[in-house]
Amino acid sequence: MDAISQDEVIQILKMVEESSFDELCLEIGDFKLILKKHGGSEPVQRPFQTGEVFAHHEVAQEQPSVPMDVRQTEPERMASVSERDRQEMEPIGEGQEEGYLAIRSPMLGTFYRAPKPGAPPFVEVGRWVSADDSVCIIEVMKLFNTVKANVRGRIAKICAENGQMVEYQQTLFLVEEVDGGGETAKEEIAS
Amino acid sequence: MKGISRVLVANRGEIAVRIIRTCRELGLESVVTVSETDKNSLPARLADRAVCIGPSSPMDSYLKVDAIITAALGTGSNAIHPGYGFLAEQPKLAEACATHGLIFVGPKADDLRKMGDKLYARKIAGGVGVSIIPGSELVHNPEEAADAAKRVGFPILLKAAAGGGGKGMKIVARAEDLSPVFDEASGEALSAFGDDRIYVEHYIANARHIEVQIIGDRFGNIIHLFERDCSLQRRYQKMVEEAPSPAVSPELREEICEAAVRIGKKIGYENAGTVEFLLDQDHGRFYFLEMNTRIQVEHPVTEMISGIDLVKEQFRVADGDSFSVSQEEVRLTGHAIECRINAESPGAGFSPCPGYITEWKSPTGEDVRVDSHCYSGYFVSPYYDSLLAKLITRGTDRREAIDLMQYALANFVVSGIDTTIPFHQFIMKHTDYLDGNVSTNWIENRLVKEYEKNGGNPFR
Numbered sequence: 001m002d003a004i005s006q007d008e009v010i011q012i013l014k015m016v017e018e019s020s021f022d023e024l025c026l027e028i029g030d031f032k033l034i035l036k037k038h039g040g041s042e043p044v045q046r047p048f049q050t051g052e053v054f055a056h057h058e059v060a061q062e063q064p065s066v067p068m069d070v071r072q073t074e075p076e077r078m079a080s081v082s083e084r085d086r087q088e089m090e091p092i093g094e095g096q097e098e099g100y101l102a103i104r105s106p107m108l109g110t111f112y113r114a115p116k117p118g119a120p121p122f123v124e125v126g127r128w129v130s131a132d133d134s135v136c137i138i139e140v141m142k143l144f145n146t147v148k149a150n151v152r153g154r155i156a157k158i159c160a161e162n163g164q165m166v167e168y169q170q171t172l173f174l175v176e177e178v179d180g181g182g183e184t185a186k187e188e189i190a191s
Numbered sequence: 192m193k194g195i196s197r198v199l200v201a202n203r204g205e206i207a208v209r210i211i212r213t214c215r216e217l218g219l220e221s222v223v224t225v226s227e228t229d230k231n232s233l234p235a236r237l238a239d240r241a242v243c244i245g246p247s248s249p250m251d252s253y254l255k256v257d258a259i260i261t262a263a264l265g266t267g268s269n270a271i272h273p274g275y276g277f278l279a280e281q282p283k284l285a286e287a288c289a290t291h292g293l294i295f296v297g298p299k300a301d302d303l304r305k306m307g308d309k310l311y312a313r314k315i316a317g318g319v320g321v322s323i324i325p326g327s328e329l330v331h332n333p334e335e336a337a338d339a340a341k342r343v344g345f346p347i348l349l350k351a352a353a354g355g356g357g358k359g360m361k362i363v364a365r366a367e368d369l370s371p372v373f374d375e376a377s378g379e380a381l382s383a384f385g386d387d388r389i390y391v392e393h394y395i396a397n398a399r400h401i402e403v404q405i406i407g408d409r410f411g412n413i414i415h416l417f418e419r420d421c422s423l424q425r426r427y428q429k430m431v432e433e434a435p436s437p438a439v440s441p442e443l444r445e446e447i448c449e450a451a452v453r454i455g456k457k458i459g460y461e462n463a464g465t466v467e468f469l470l471d472q473d474h475g476r477f478y479f480l481e482m483n484t485r486i487q488v489e490h491p492v493t494e495m496i497s498g499i500d501l502v503k504e505q506f507r508v509a510d511g512d513s514f515s516v517s518q519e520e521v522r523l524t525g526h527a528i529e530c531r532i533n534a535e536s537p538g539a540g541f542s543p544c545p546g547y548i549t550e551w552k553s554p555t556g557e558d559v560r561v562d563s564h565c566y567s568g569y570f571v572s573p574y575y576d577s578l579l580a581k582l583i584t585r586g587t588d589r590r591e592a593i594d595l596m597q598y599a600l601a602n603f604v605v606s607g608i609d610t611t612i613p614f615h616q617f618i619m620k621h622t623d624y625l626d627g628n629v630s631t632n633w634i635e636n637r638l639v640k641e642y643e644k645n646g647g648n649p650f651r
Binding site for chain 2: 030109110168
């Protein structure tokens with residue numbers, strides 16, 4: 001479990017703070033360290049929601065300028081997880097989707113926002129889409145599947161991170177319905 | 192563990208629960224793949240993480256190699272345990288693991304391919320001096336089958352070369368029946384395995400199904416963990432298994448276990464496997480049947496009499512280690528029996544019975560083991576097989592194990608759906624079973640009829 005000492009964590013924190021990077025994810029054996037500067041704007045996909053412990057708040061207090069999140073997988077210590085941590089561990093809630101239409105992943109695979117590396121993304125937040133517009137690519141073992149919006153509206157939120165694995169039926173985008181939007185959109189809301 | 196740290200369990204149901212349990216004991220993280228139906232299943236809740244790989248149909252989820260590999264890589268898993276069924280014996284999953292630097296917790300792809308071909312497996316066994324049932328090479332038409340049948344003698348079995356699970360397997364009693372049955376068998380084989388190759392074997396009517404558990408490591412060592420008797424079958428599906436076999440003498444045990452090890456050594460087999468034999472009860476001879484290249488449903492009876500956790504051993508050898516025990520340290524202690532509790536109506540021709548389980552209370556006690564993924568409120572999906580639980584009891588001898596099984600069955604409460612529990616109670620009280628006077632066709636030829644006639648009461 002002692003893959004890394006507290007001093008080393010502080011050293012890493014300093015390095016990240018002085019660097020131009022916003023985010024660091026480090027895994028050594030069971031040990032996992034995720035750092036995000038400025039509160040981390042996007043909700044991170046959180047692997048290992050059960051049995052996780054946020055164990056090093058004392059470290060965080062010493063470096064209050066960098067919000068951090070040090071985790072060790074250790075099911076036995078579940079009991080020590082505080083209520084605040086539990087809330088943090090909640091995945092992107094269904095509640096956030098209220099009033100929005102969801103574009104869900106038709107399959108498990110890797111989520112890509114652009115048709116190829118370096119190309120501009122298919123969509124950004126605020127972009128209007130109609131049912132036939134491509135919104136992303138899901139790659140499964142070198143097979144690239146283009147995902148259509150299937151709804152009409154304005155992209156309100158991008159819920160998955162580029163290059164990350166998404167599950168079958170995971171929400172990828174939230175779409176704000178347009179007044180007088182497409183029939184597909186209306187049906188979705190009705191159901 | 193040296194290399195394995197996070198395991199993707201590519202299966203569902205009780206075997207997923209079983210594998211996750213051992214992962215925990217070994218301090219390994221577990222990720223389980225789930226279909227949409229199984230998102231809130233017991234394995235999904237027990238694993239460190241569950242990944243939804245597709246819709247309910249197995250073709251679109253549990254049988255999708257690319258989705259499983261993507262899930263393993265995407266979750267940072269470095270090993271895949273396939274369980275049994277689904278992709279466990281498909282070389283393509285083992286191969287894909289090798290391509291992507293993942294450890295496949297099972298045999299080498301090459302072993303899967305070789306032993307998956309029943310004719311090749313027969314050659315291997317014959318080559319190391321193990322008797323094989325008199326039979327033929329491939330037969331391409333009913334005429335060739337008739338020639339082979341004349342040679343080996345009726346009744347015969349038509350078997351699929353790619354076979355397993357009784358699919359494409361047909362008994363032919365007389366020469367005049369051969370032609371239509373041949374077409375039926377090859378058609379069934381084609382639809383089940385995509386391979387219509389058929390061969391002929393002599394059919395042994397009064398036989399017991401005896402199988403030997405072996406395990407091999409990377410260094411060419413093979414040990415056996417004694418035999419299991421799986422003679423109680425219905426339509427080639429095992430219903431009750433026990434270890435040791437009441438029909439096997441100590442001398443025969445030594446001989447049959449040694450034969451299994453010889454076959455394993457010949458192919459340099461790695462990981463857990465089972466060598467199946469047919470014991471001809473009229474002549475006291477045993478014949479090689481086939482080899483199963485996976486952990487088997489009935490592995491707990493072996494664990495109960497040997498005290499060895501087979502899934503743990505699977506992880507050890509897949510990780511490049513050797514076994515935790517030597518052959519000399521493997522001891523057979525007591526007697527164990529397993530009943531497969533299925534969601535089927537024994538009173539209605541064993542028709543499948545999916546639906547909501549309104550009440551689930553499984554028996555407990557020392558020497559009572561229940562491997563299951565069910566609970567009160569669980570919905571038994573029509574998409575998957577009907578196995579609900581494996582009930583295993585152990586005693587110092589066979590009689591004690593049977594007594595405990597009777598008690599455990601009587602204290603197993605499942606409401607909402609029909610199960611095979613009453614049929615197992617019928618078996619456990621039947622004098623033929625108590626006396627060890629059974630064969631592989633005893634359930635179908637005798638017991639099913641008696642059960643229907645007596646309305647489930649053996650003493651009527």
